[in-house]
Amino acid sequence: MVEVVVADITTLEVDAIVNAANERMLGGGGVDGAIHAAAGPELREACAEVPEVEPGVRCPTGEARITSGFALPARYVIHTVGPVWRGGDQGEPRLLASCYRSSLELAAAHGVASVAFPAISTGVFGYPAEPAARIAVRELRAAPDGVERVNVCCFDQASADVYHRVLDE
Ligand code: APR
Numbered sequence: 001m002v003e004v005v006v007a008d009i010t011t012l013e014v015d016a017i018v019n020a021a022n023e024r025m026l027g028g029g030g031v032d033g034a035i036h037a038a039a040g041p042e043l044r045e046a047c048a049e050v051p052e053v054e055p056g057v058r059c060p061t062g063e064a065r066i067t068s069g070f071a072l073p074a075r076y077v078i079h080t081v082g083p084v085w086r087g088g089d090q091g092e093p094r095l096l097a098s099c100y101r102s103s104l105e106l107a108a109a110h111g112v113a114s115v116a117f118p119a120i121s122t123g124v125f126g127y128p129a130e131p132a133a134r135i136a137v138r139e140l141r142a143a144p145d146g147v148e149r150v151n152v153c154c155f156d157q158a159s160a161d162v163y164h165r166v167l168d169e
């Protein structure tokens with residue numbers, strides 16, 4: 001059951017929230033900035049300990065990494081890196097789907113029963129909201145057993161309306 005909420009994701013009382021991070025995984029703006037601000041400085045320290053898979057890359061686009069949530073209500077933060085929108089024929093749909101799948105796999109592996117996702121890539125990374133929502137809903141509906149509550153956390157009503165339209169199709 002995929003539910004849509006309009007909220008600041010850092011306030012949600014769920015087992016894990018998903019962060020729309022970048023490959024360096026040391027923070028940024030948007031939801032990444034909000035999560036780091038709310039979690040406190042220990043989150044950046046924990047991210048810095050995530051091994052680089054190549055210089056400057058801790059989490060390649062489409063993959064996910066998990067850390068504690070520290071001062072957040074959520075126990076875990078699952079960091080995933082969405083694709084930058086480059087017109088749609090550079091593998092963006094496949095990479096965005098992989099963000100949701102990788103995050104759900106990590107959630108299941110850590111006994112996470114409730115998880116909230118932001119609208120990955122639809123802010124700074126410029127992914128159009130409706131195609132992104134369609135990919136998100138398809139992947140979230142296929143959440144592994146054990147991950148019972150899956151929320152999409154929209155930052156504004158307009159974004160939530162897109163998800164409601166896609167969910168009602
Ligand atoms: N709670 C929930 N959603 C939020 C919040 C918040 N506190 N802040 C922003 N959002 C929403 C945005 O409105 C957008 O719909 O999260 C969605 C994703 O937008 P971004 O945060 O810009 O993420 P993204 O487009 O994936 O770009 C990632 O931005 O902040 C940097 O370090 C980050 O380089 C990375 C890039």
